[in-house]
Amino acid sequence: MREFNAVVLGAGGVGKSALTVRFMRNEFVESYDPTIQEEYRKTVDVDGELTWLELLDTAGAEQFTALNELYITAGRGFVLVFSLTLEASLREVTSLRQQILRIKGENSRVPMVLVGTKLDLTSEREVSRTHIEELAARWKIPVYETSAKRDWDVSPAFEDLVRQMRQYYPPEERHKKKGRKGYHGRVHRRSHCIIM
Template identity: 70%
Template sequence: MREFNAVVFGAGGVGKSALTVRFIRNEFVENYDPTIEEEYRRTIEVDGELSWLEVLDTAGAEQFTALNEVYIKSGRGFILVFSLTQEASLQEVEHLRQQIYRIKGENSRVPIVLVGTKLDLANEREVERAALEDIAARWGVPFYETSAKRDWNVHDVFEDLVRQMRLRYPTDPHKKRKKPWGNHCLIM
């Protein structure tokens, strides 16, 4: 089974942990408790293939910016989270995206998914879908509008990222462990 790791970035209070915990445990975290760093693992089936996915839920981007560089260097895929009810949080993910490309390289085809949270709070919405479509098109990344509370589109985010990581990091046939005797039966 292939293993991938994903880093969840975004401003504080946008719903990074709620999104992650909904995906990992299928639970909704009602209370806001600022995260420093939480690491989760689970299997995910995408297109009939099982993979291990390690998800690193990070602190709000403005709180521990020094750690961001470490996370970016070790991360293979990134989920950039903002709140649909907070337009300023969308600007924060633009800074994170720039930082990812600065560290990974401009032409590195980094697996990224843009995620707007709190879709269920329609009456508080500040980020219009058309603006989001425009940004995603300019960045060349898929986007999802989600609600961890209602479990809307949460799995789609992680499945999309796994698909991107499979394409970006194909299996290396040289890394497979080979039996010293090949596929033949050995009788001693």
């Protein structure tokens, strides 16, 4: 089974934790409790193939910017979250995407999805669908409008990211590592582990 880690990034209060918990535990978190960093792990079935997914739910980008560099460096995929009820949160996502490209390399097609939250709050909506679609087309990344409360389009967003990571990080990486172990590694009898 292949393993991937992804990072959930966005401004504070946009619903990153609610989105993550809905996908990982199928629960809705009602109260807002600012996150510093929370890790979730689960086996997900995408297109009939099991994948071990680790999600890092981060604090609001404006609160812990120094940590973002570490998260981005280690992350293999990114969920860029903004609230459909807050136009300013989309600007935050724009700067986060620039930061990812700066760290990962401008030309790399890093696995990424753009996710708008709070779709159920129709009367409070500030971000138009047209604006989001234009942005997604310019960035060449998929966009999802979701509601963690109603469980609308949450799973498809994360499943899309898993598909992108499978494509971007081919399984050959793992085979190369196995080849090195077979060539350089030796089995340590007492602990039954391979030492490089």
